[in-house]
Amino acid sequence: MKTMNILQEGTFSEKGMKKLLVHDSPYFRIINFNFKAGQELPIHSHELEGELSIQILEGEGEYLAKDRSIPAKTGDILICDIAEPHGVRAWTEMRVLVTIAPPL
Amino acid sequence: MKTMNILQEGTFSEKGMKKLLVHDSPYFRIINFNFKAGQELPIHSHELEGELSIQILEGEGEYLAKDRSIPAKTGDILICDIAEPHGVRAWTEMRVLVTIAPPL
Numbered sequence: 001m002k003t004m005n006i007l008q009e010g011t012f013s014e015k016g017m018k019k020l021l022v023h024d025s026p027y028f029r030i031i032n033f034n035f036k037a038g039q040e041l042p043i044h045s046h047e048l049e050g051e052l053s054i055q056i057l058e059g060e061g062e063y064l065a066k067d068r069s070i071p072a073k074t075g076d077i078l079i080c081d082i083a084e085p086h087g088v089r090a091w092t093e094m095r096v097l098v099t100i101a102p103p104l
Numbered sequence: 105m106k107t108m109n110i111l112q113e114g115t116f117s118e119k120g121m122k123k124l125l126v127h128d129s130p131y132f133r134i135i136n137f138n139f140k141a142g143q144e145l146p147i148h149s150h151e152l153e154g155e156l157s158i159q160i161l162e163g164e165g166e167y168l169a170k171d172r173s174i175p176a177k178t179g180d181i182l183i184c185d186i187a188e189p190h191g192v193r194a195w196t197e198m199r200v201l202v203t204i205a206p207p208l
Contacts, residue, residue: 001169001182001183001184001185001188001190002182002183002184003167003174003176003180003181003182003183004180004181005177005179005180005181006159006179006180006181007178007179008179022181022183023157023183025155027154027155027205027206028132028155028157028203028205030157030181030183050131051129051131051132053127053132053134053203055110055201057179063107065105070107072107073109074111075109075110075111075112075161076107076108076109076110077107077108077109077110077126077134078105078106078107079105079106079107079126079127079134080105080106081105084105086105097159099132099157099203101131101132101203101205101206102131102205
């Protein structure tokens with residue numbers, strides 16, 4: 001059993017998104033990504049079984065999907081297959097939590 | 105691929121915590137629990153393989169563990185085995201997101 005605060009521990013960088021591994025196990029991997037406005041997790045996919053969630057903890061931006069984008073703001077959660085193209089772009093400073101099950 | 109807003113869709117009830125199934129698949133189950141002050145998810149465990157996270161989306165309260173409690177506020181995340189005793193008690197109105205992998 002462990003706890004942490006995902007709104008306080010992650011940092012930001014002008015050089016690119018910052019990544020903080022919150023948890024990793026055979027069951028799921030939880031990662032906090034922090035973005036300055038304009039930064040992004042580029043659209044990508046992996047040819048693997050499993051699903052992931054992309055939760056917006058704070059801020060505004062857009063989810064990146066194949067041939068489209070979907071507005072994203074605090075409280076939004078996107079769920080998709082690991083094999084489906086997915087990404088995130090920040091319009092404001094943005095904190096994001098990604099959960100991958102099972103981990104890659 | 106699907107999206108929802110977990111700060112807007114769940115409701116509260118004076119009668120007890122409200123539960124909203126956000127997602128269920130062979131990979132993980134995601135549930136939003138909303139509590140009025142004083143309500144709780146009583147401490148419990150299941151003799152199963154796997155882990156879960158309990159994330160505080162909004163509000164203040166405490167995590168319930170074996171023989172102790174741990175303060176819980178917005179942004180906190182607790183990760184534990186499904187087999188470890190766990191629960192949550194709300195001190196204020198509280199929104200919580202629970203992710204279980206693999207689902208029970």
